[in-house]
Every structure is written in C-alpha cells, then in structure tokens.
Amino acid sequence: MKPAPFAYVAATSVQHAIEALAAAGGDGKIIAGGQSLMPMLNFRLVRPSVLVDINRIPGLDRIEDTGKMLRIGALVRHRLTASDPLIAHHVPVLHEAMNHVAHHTVRNRGTFCGSLCHADPAAEMPMMALLLDAVVEITGPAGTRHLPVREFLVASLTTDLAPDELVTAVEIAKPAPGTGWGFAEFARRHGDYALACVAALVESRDGAACNVRIAAMGIGDTALRLSAAEAALEGSGFSDEEITRAVSALRDEIEPMSDLSGSADYRRHLAGELARNVLGEAWRRAAPEVPA
Amino acid sequence: MxxxxxxxxxxxxxxxxxxxxxxxxxxxxxxxxxxxxxxxxxxxxxxxxxxxxxxxxxxxxxxxxxxxxxxxxxxxxxxxxxQGTQDALGPIQAAFRDHHALQCGYCTPGFIMTVADLLEHHPLENDEDIREALSGNICRCTGYQNIVAAVRELAKARGPLT
The missing domain is CATH 3.10.20.30 (Beta-grasp domain)
Known part of the structure; x- marks a missing residue:
C-alpha cells in the first residue's frame, strides 16, 4: 500500500509542467488534488517514473467569468466550486451536484479538472461536464487546444489527453437565463459512488421545451448524454405522458451493468424513476419566456 | 530525470x-x-x-x-x-469522552481532526448536517450515535458561524 518510487517535480508554471512531462518521455503523471490518483499510486495500479505536481502553479485556482463562459482552472477544488457565487448564480445545477461529491475532506483537495481527467464513470464531474457541454482547455508542447468534453471522455478511466498534455481549465457556457434544472442521485450512503444519477436542463419557449439536455451516470461504462430521451422531449409540453415516453426511451437507450450493489434491471428502473423526478423538477423551474 | x-x-x-x-x-x-x-x-x-x-x-x-x-x-x-494531552484534553476530545463517542479509539484521531475543520467552516445546523459532514469517516464500534451527540454539543457551544 505504498507507491512505487518516482521522481517528483513541483512545477512552477504550466510551461514547466509541460517540459517535465516531455522529459518524462510519456511516463509522467500530473497530480493536482490527488484524491483519485493517490489511491491508484498506493495500490501501484499506476507507476509513473515522474510525478509532476501542479499545486504550486499560480493562477490556476480561479473560477472566472469570461462573458458567455465560466472558466474553471485546473486547481479549482471541489470546495470552491461548491461555494462559488458565480457557479451558484449561473449554473445552479452544478451547485446542487457539488453537494453529492464525496465528502468535505475530499472536496478540500479534489479538483474539477482532475476528476474530469480521471474519467471515473461513477463520478459527478464527467457527467456534469457532459450535461453542460463543457469545453476542455488542454495545453501541450504544441500549444493550447480546446476539445468538447464529449470528445475528451473516451471510455471508462480513459480520455483523449496525451501523456505530454495538461488540462489547464474547463469552460462551461452559462445556460440561458431561466433555464430549468433538476438533479437527483441515489447512493447507498451520502457521498458514496452513486447507483444512478440523472441531471437535466430545459428551456421553455411559448410553453414548448427546447434545448433539452439530460445526462446520467452509474448506469454504463461512462457518464452519458441520453439523446433519445432528449429528442423525445424536444418541443414537447412536458406533460406526464410525454415524460413517461421519454423515460421509456431512456430505459431503452442505456445498458447498465449488474454488480454487487444492484442488478442491471434495478439500475435501469432506478435511472428511469430518477429521470422522471428530475425532468418534472426541471420543467417546473423553467421560466416561461417573457414576451418581448 | x-x-x-x-x-x-x-x-x-x-x-x-x-x-x-x-x-x-x-x-x-x-x-x-x-x-x-x-x-x-x-x-x-x-x-x-x-x-x-x-x-x-x-x-x-x-x-x-x-x-x-x-x-x-x-x-x-x-x-x-x-488538540490536547492525556492530562488536559482539548474541547473536542473532552466532548468525545463525555458522550462516550469512542470505543476502540482507532478511528478517533481522524474524527477529532475532521470535527476541528467542521467547527471552523461548516454550519452543522442539525443532525442531518452533522451526519453528512461526518460521512467521510468510518467507525465500526459506536454506531455513530454518540459521535453525533458530541458534535451536536460542540456545534451548540460554538454557536452560528460568523
């Protein structure tokens, strides 16, 4: 239960971190909060030759309002995301989701970007980034590139990040004012990994739903956007019948796995019922469009 | 390298x-x-x-x-x-002793330090809050009831967060 030996670089700038990764020749690993990486190091599931610590790089620990977007830096810890007034105001669904991320001690250290890079299928950050159509800012030897999170998340615990690249921020477009939202998670114990979790966003135009976004996790190999259920509700009036149709579309489009915590059938049922509640909640919160 | x-x-x-x-x-x-x-x-x-x-x-x-x-x-x-010594327990330790919030004591140092943070930074307005705030610490002896009681008393003595 101790990490294998590695060299340690306390990076002082993004450039320094990139150089250290390059010098490690593909065998370097970035550490930020370490709340996912450290257990893997302790179990020796990962054995990097060089650990590049970004905790001392100035300027990465901020949430910034860039106009249409909120920019979450690579060292923004869950504690800050949970308490930040910009997030609470513009992205209340994320503010709510933060209450379900592990517990205070892990939130004190763990970061939004780190959780995204770890890409655990049962973690909230990848799912919320998918829901919010986040864009990942990646810096490497060739400069900075921006990648939609749908392309960034490749598979369970696997991302598009190259071994010589660093995620420097995640950008989230502010949902339109009046966007309704809902979030529900079911876990055996608060802060534990979810058996299922569903979140939704919806805008209302003349009583018709538009820009319906539904994401879920705990019910597949990765966090998911549920496009069949979204399509079933786009343009609808969110009646009980329409929501029921979307719930059955959702149950058809997911392939949960059975494990010690629950069978696939149970998870499929649970995800549907969570979605039913979340969708109703989102629609109730969606402000009717104010006539011009 | x-x-x-x-x-x-x-x-x-x-x-x-x-x-x-x-x-x-x-x-x-x-x-x-x-x-x-x-x-x-x-x-x-x-x-x-x-x-x-x-x-x-x-x-x-x-x-x-x-x-x-x-x-x-x-x-x-x-x-x-x-937090204190055997002869002069700190307030969190004293509350744990008063409420019998430990049995084998193995988890206790972690609970004490978690509570030290909680009392500084979290409202702890009711038992639900307290239980959630303690959810990252596992105790296999007490069933948590007495730990919650100790934290409840500490939170009450502290008063609302300023």
Whole structure:
C-alpha cells in the first residue's frame, strides 16, 4: 500500500509542467488534488517514473467569468466550486451536484479538472461536464487546444489527453437565463459512488421545451448524454405522458451493468424513476419566456 | 530525470518546524508517524476511504494517506496531538469522552481532526448536517450515535458561524 518510487517535480508554471512531462518521455503523471490518483499510486495500479505536481502553479485556482463562459482552472477544488457565487448564480445545477461529491475532506483537495481527467464513470464531474457541454482547455508542447468534453471522455478511466498534455481549465457556457434544472442521485450512503444519477436542463419557449439536455451516470461504462430521451422531449409540453415516453426511451437507450450493489434491471428502473423526478423538477423551474 | 532520490522539506507540524529528507513517494501519514514519531495519526485503509488518517493541512481537513510529504513543504499541518494531552484534553476530545463517542479509539484521531475543520467552516445546523459532514469517516464500534451527540454539543457551544 505504498507507491512505487518516482521522481517528483513541483512545477512552477504550466510551461514547466509541460517540459517535465516531455522529459518524462510519456511516463509522467500530473497530480493536482490527488484524491483519485493517490489511491491508484498506493495500490501501484499506476507507476509513473515522474510525478509532476501542479499545486504550486499560480493562477490556476480561479473560477472566472469570461462573458458567455465560466472558466474553471485546473486547481479549482471541489470546495470552491461548491461555494462559488458565480457557479451558484449561473449554473445552479452544478451547485446542487457539488453537494453529492464525496465528502468535505475530499472536496478540500479534489479538483474539477482532475476528476474530469480521471474519467471515473461513477463520478459527478464527467457527467456534469457532459450535461453542460463543457469545453476542455488542454495545453501541450504544441500549444493550447480546446476539445468538447464529449470528445475528451473516451471510455471508462480513459480520455483523449496525451501523456505530454495538461488540462489547464474547463469552460462551461452559462445556460440561458431561466433555464430549468433538476438533479437527483441515489447512493447507498451520502457521498458514496452513486447507483444512478440523472441531471437535466430545459428551456421553455411559448410553453414548448427546447434545448433539452439530460445526462446520467452509474448506469454504463461512462457518464452519458441520453439523446433519445432528449429528442423525445424536444418541443414537447412536458406533460406526464410525454415524460413517461421519454423515460421509456431512456430505459431503452442505456445498458447498465449488474454488480454487487444492484442488478442491471434495478439500475435501469432506478435511472428511469430518477429521470422522471428530475425532468418534472426541471420543467417546473423553467421560466416561461417573457414576451418581448 | 528519473532521480527518485530524497528531497529536503520543512513542515510546520503542531506549531513546530521540522526539516527532514524524504523520498518523494513517502506518504504524509508515514512522514508524521515514522519520521516525526507522531503516532496519534492512525492509518486505516491507506486509500482514502476510512478517514482515520485525517489531519489539517493549512487549516482544512485532508487525508494524510492521499497526500505526499513532499507536497506539504512549507505548509502547516495539525494532527490530533495539537488538540490536547492525556492530562488536559482539548474541547473536542473532552466532548468525545463525555458522550462516550469512542470505543476502540482507532478511528478517533481522524474524527477529532475532521470535527476541528467542521467547527471552523461548516454550519452543522442539525443532525442531518452533522451526519453528512461526518460521512467521510468510518467507525465500526459506536454506531455513530454518540459521535453525533458530541458534535451536536460542540456545534451548540460554538454557536452560528460568523
């Protein structure tokens, strides 16, 4: 239960971190909060030759309002995301989701970007980034590139990040004012990994739903956007019948796995019922469009 | 590049500055116990699940088993030894004793340090809040009831957060 030996670089700038990764020749690993990486190091599931610590790089620990977007830096810890007034105001669904991320001690250290890079299928950050159509800012030897999170998340615990690249921020477009939202998670114990979790966003135009976004996790190999259920509700009036149709579309489009915590059938049922509640909640919160 | 040799770090632990040579892979929990002889910090699961090794890092609770000693160079650490002595228990320790909030005591240092952070930073307005706030620490003896009672009393004595 101790990490294998590695060299340690306390990076002082993004450039320094990139150089250290390059010098490690593909065998370097970035550490930020370490709340996912450290257990893997302790179990020796990962054995990097060089650990590049970004905790001392100035300027990465901020949430910034860039106009249409909120920019979450690579060292923004869950504690800050949970308490930040910009997030609470513009992205209340994320503010709510933060209450379900592990517990205070892990939130004190763990970061939004780190959780995204770890890409655990049962973690909230990848799912919320998918829901919010986040864009990942990646810096490497060739400069900075921006990648939609749908392309960034490749598979369970696997991302598009190259071994010589660093995620420097995640950008989230502010949902339109009046966007309704809902979030529900079911876990055996608060802060534990979810058996299922569903979140939704919806805008209302003349009583018709538009820009319906539904994401879920705990019910597949990765966090998911549920496009069949979204399509079933786009343009609808969110009646009980329409929501029921979307719930059955959702149950058809997911392939949960059975494990010690629950069978696939149970998870499929649970995800549907969570979605039913979340969708109703989102629609109730969606402000009717104010006539011009 | 793959120099895994030792690194000199200076850490303030319970108000005393300590300078030691450490391997980069040395966990903070092992640094405290093996290098400094501060065995109050207990090691349970060593992968961040049980909470027994919780300490304060710059005033906020952190798992010392999920932190490397090299990462805390220049930082301030507080362990359960900062909270009181056998002859003069600190207020959190006294509340735990008064409420019989421990039996075997293995998890207790982690609970004490978690509660030290909670009392500084969290409202703890009702038992539901308190239970949620303690959910990162596992106790296999008490059933938590008496730990919640101790924290309830401490939160009441503290009053609302300013």
């Amino acid at each position: 793959t120099d895994t040799g030792t690194v000199a770090i200076t850490v303030s632990v319970n108000g005393v500055a300590h300078t030691r040579e450490v391997e980069p892979r040395l966990l903070l929990s092992d640094f405290l116990r093996h290098k400094l002889g501060l065995t109050g910090t207990h090691v349970g699961c060593e992968h961040g699940v049980c909470g027994a090794c919780t300490v304060l890092l710059d005033g906020y609770s952190a798992r010392s088993c999920l932190t490397l000693a090299v990462q805390v160079d220049g930082c301030t650490i507080e362990t359960v030894e900062s």
